[in-house]
Amino acid sequence: MASKVLYSVRGPVPRKRDDFEDVLEERRKSSDLRYALKCYTPAVYRNLVPCKAGVLKTLVLQSEAVRYVIEQVAAETGETWEAVQDEASQVLEEMAHRQQLSTIRFFAFTLSKAFKALYRSVRVNEDGVQRLQQAIQEHPVVLLPSHRSYMDFLMMSYLLFTYDLALPVIAAGMDFMSMKFVGEMLRMSGAFFIRRSFGGDKLYWAVFSEYVKTMLRNGYAPLEFFLEGTRSRTAKSLTPKTGLLNIAMEPFFKGEVFDVNLVPVSISYERILEESLYARELLGVPKPKESTSGLLKARRILSEDFGTMHVYFGAPVSVRSLSQGHIGRSQYNLVPRHIPQRPAADTQAFVNDVAFHLVRLQEENMVLKPWALISTLLLQNPNGMELSTLIQQADWLRGLALSFGAFLDWPGEMVSKVISSSLAVHRNLVCVSGGRVRLLVPEVSGAECGAEEAEFNRAVSVLSCASYRNQALHIFVRPALLAVSMRSTESCRRDEIYNCFNILRNIFSNEFILCPGASVQDFEEACHLLVKCGALRELQQEVVMSSSGQTTLSFLCSLLEPFLQSYQVVCRYLCEDTQEDLPEKNFVPAVRNFALRLILAGSLSCYEALSSDLQKNALAALVRLNAVKQIKNSDQVILKINKTAVNSLEDTLGGKIPTQKPVLARL
């Protein structure tokens, strides 16, 4: 499996990370206007073929690749060549960016104002910026920021402008185009727009991929897109999409460029702008259409405190080095390179591995604030905690996180101080009263509001809080899966534990970033970390909990509990509460209802089960594990449920591990 070589189990030495500088510091001292109008002369790609945005379109339309597909489409549809070309030209018109420096300067000015109002500081690793500057000159660069907020790409362009780096062109979803003005503004700052789905549309695909590749090949500008495809509403990294990455890597595969530098960028927020918006969305309050007025309403939030933001530019990853030994580029020798070809299965698998690898790199450099640990603890104590207990446990958890390699931004040594400052930033989510800390549930206005709405309000709090816990999940997820496996198997035998680990890992592979095919590595990493922190001892064929390991292991089990329970709720719903055929579109509302009923009846206390994200991930897992089949009808998708399979999965989640021949060979 390709993945084996891409990732290595991290050794005991934590990787060295760069220091941060606050970009707002300078902004608070000097004129924003002068800054926005500063002389901007970025270093560019050394083989740059300079060209204007308009010429770019011509290049794309006249490229062999696009002409080839135009010809093909014309032949298939019977339309004239000119008509199809017109169509292509329109597609391009709709897609293309119109970056201009004046717009960037406008943003530089206004965003300076906004950022200063929103954030205490915006901290950037300047060594990463240096590396990026080098990388941009050497080879075409692809910037891959994590995506948690609309702020992400505004911030990216802002920073690149600030550091005098080449401004990126950014792949954005079409949703923005419904906001006429904002859409056009973004277009002028370098965004280009892609339809969310264009399945079989050859022409669209050809124009789109050629547009992207032309920019890359010519070193026109750094290309920026979000591997996760969309903003993560849960602050967990999303399973990466590979379409664009594949396009971005193809010029290397086909020898059109010597190399491509992939630069993962981790953007971490102490407090997310969209915090409660996301929670509501996950609970089925429809997301406000991305309209200009909606964004304007956001003005209100300018008066709030969103703490510190960290942007970490990771080390450039060379596609050439990654491909070494994985991709035989000579496979492209026998067909003219402009003829579109579906990537071979091994190429696809490779790109997928790379995508996961990059998302993990993003995760690794995410900066965690104390709040991520505090919210983790608060969620495990739904009735609140004594402040002193919280302080004590947070300190303990900090140690654990650090030993697992977390990138913690822990300002100062006085734990109590750190905690109270953290609680202050998040005072909309928690309150401290009478020495106890607990989640804040928004007051329900009006007496007539029902129990349902009360529970929903509570859920909003829980999910908001969970999104901060999720920021830290990637640190704990592997050891946590191991902890749960040990609990379920009640065994010390390495092979049995691994067997269970593997099953759980498989179930949760839509939920967490678990690289395909890297089960053994993950297991070993988990063992390594738990041994390192003193919770486990590893013997020849056994993994044994050490005397002091109980706290750690049960903490880790609790961490996964909401996920185990939510998946179980989905399974129960499918087994108990529905026919064998369920229209897919009914799935989420129905499960939500089911969960809500359980909560109201007092038999479920896991509010996260109401989250559509978890529900969808659970469904995806069930489909992947063949417990549910998706049948496409003329107008809808029907879920065919294999109740026996779902039932057994539910058992597994509940801790009954199916006895299987342990896969010894793989250990």
Added chain:
Amino acid sequence: MASNTDISEHQRSARRRLRIIAGHLQRSEQDGAAALSAQECKAETPRPSAAKGTAVPKRRQEIMKWNGWGYSDSRFLFNKKGQAEFTGRRYRLSGLILPSLKDWFEGTFGANLQHKTPATASLSVSAVPPPNLNELLVEELKAAGVALSSNPEDRVFRSHGHCLHEIFALREGRIGRIPDMVVWPSCHDDVVKIVELASKHNVCLIPYGGGTSVSSALECPPEETRSIVSIDTSQMNRILWIDEKNLTAHVEAGIIGQDLERQLNESGYCTGHEPDSMEFSTLGGWVATRASGMKKNIYGNIEDLVVHIKMATPRGVIEKSCQGPRMSTGPDIHHFILGSEGTLGVVTEVTMKIRPIPEYQKYGSIVFPNFQQGVACLREVAKQRCAPASIRLMDNEQFQFGHALKPQVSSIFTSFLDGLKKFYITKFKGFDPHHLCVATLLFEGDREKVLQHEKQVYDIAAKFGGLAAGEDNGQRGYMLTFVIAYLRDLGMDYYVIGESFETSVPWDRVLDLCRNVKERIVRECKDRGVQFPPLSTCRVTQTYDAGACVYFYFAFNYRGLSEPIHVYEQVEHAAREEILANGGSLSHHHGVGKLRKEWMRESVSSVGLGMLKAVKDYVDPNNIFGNRNLL
């Protein structure tokens, strides 16, 4: 048949042709043109003597270097004043000072004239392992009257080609496995006899032509335990007949390029086959490696030039029964021979196409603003099928290198230099000297057509931003191809090692391949601890309908490296991988030898390799031709 009258009738054009060759290759004129010998060779009758007036004697050591390129009297050196000069009297550059070479050399490689790495002065006979002779074979060969020797010098001379590692080892006085004996057949029948006896006594035979191989093809396999006999074909060097009605010549395979051309010229003809190694490489060697000449656009590559081939193998003699210009008789058996690299037998005689010496020859050059434009122009020229006899496009580094080889004073060069200066000021404006590149051209034919052709090419060039840059510039470019091989020896005197390698590639990938390979070289050098950026440069040397031949030069300063040759080989290996990954071929004309055989399967598929093996197994089941090339 060539008669004496024919010869005299062609006297005039022959002289012209000689002048032409002298244009890039100036030798002291040898008096007494060699008479054509149509003598029969029968092993039992008095032996035919090799053609007189051959440029390379049987005892090569008399005039050639034992551990470097070419004639002993010709070499580059830095004189006491630190200026580069080229010694001897054979070439147009001979005896001239090259004032800018030092700066270029030091600047490009970070080399320093203080840091010398001189070669072992002379061959130490004691370093040569004693021969492992098969006494019975020796007896029988002697009885058959075949010339032979086991003299250490003779053997060392036939133990190598001109790969970097081979020359480097010799310079250090290291001698590995070498032939145990050298034999000099003087005709086809001699070869047949030798092959027969070798099979009988189970010794290993390695054909040796001009020794210019750059693929480790001549290296003796170290694991070979049998006695190794080098068959030096140099004494089979006669033109046996010329057929003017069909324009063919029947020639013994050991003739070297310059002799063949000179002798044909004397009859008013030429083959037009001019590989850069033509001073020393042989007809048999060309056939055995599928060689390519600079003027293939008019005359074709070796496979286009041969009409008939005779080869002696352990199974017997292989040849066709007629000289029909094309046949449909199954796969062309010539193609088993062409490129067989001495693994199947010895090519002994070849019937080759000849052409009347062209009436007129004209050099030319074009400057392009950058390499891309240059390639685009060559592509267009190929598309319109109007390529001159030769057209070569140098990248910017080679353009600069060419400048470094400007001689100080010489009537021929001064005018050109002045011209160039003026040219710089008037026309190069707008051309970035760090991007521009030059194409050199050679036109041949009758005068009017050449001029017409020239215009056509320059018109195309203009469309790609190319400016005509003068005849001299072009001529100089071609002249340099013969002395450039001497430069490596100079580099090796000062810690600089290098080599060239080539490929062929479809047009649409030329640019990508050139860029990626050059960059790969730079990167690999850096990764392997080479202290100074290497010279990594290329040129497009041949155009075809569907692609081009690209030639790379790669050299670096190895100071500070403990195993320079190993590093060199790793980088070359990486460069070849890069070529293959970018759609280039394993070789356009240098062949596979032992250097590139690890990629044969990938290149021709398992079935393809199996086919070749099957042929080898049939023709030479006991691996008498055991040089282990190719397969």
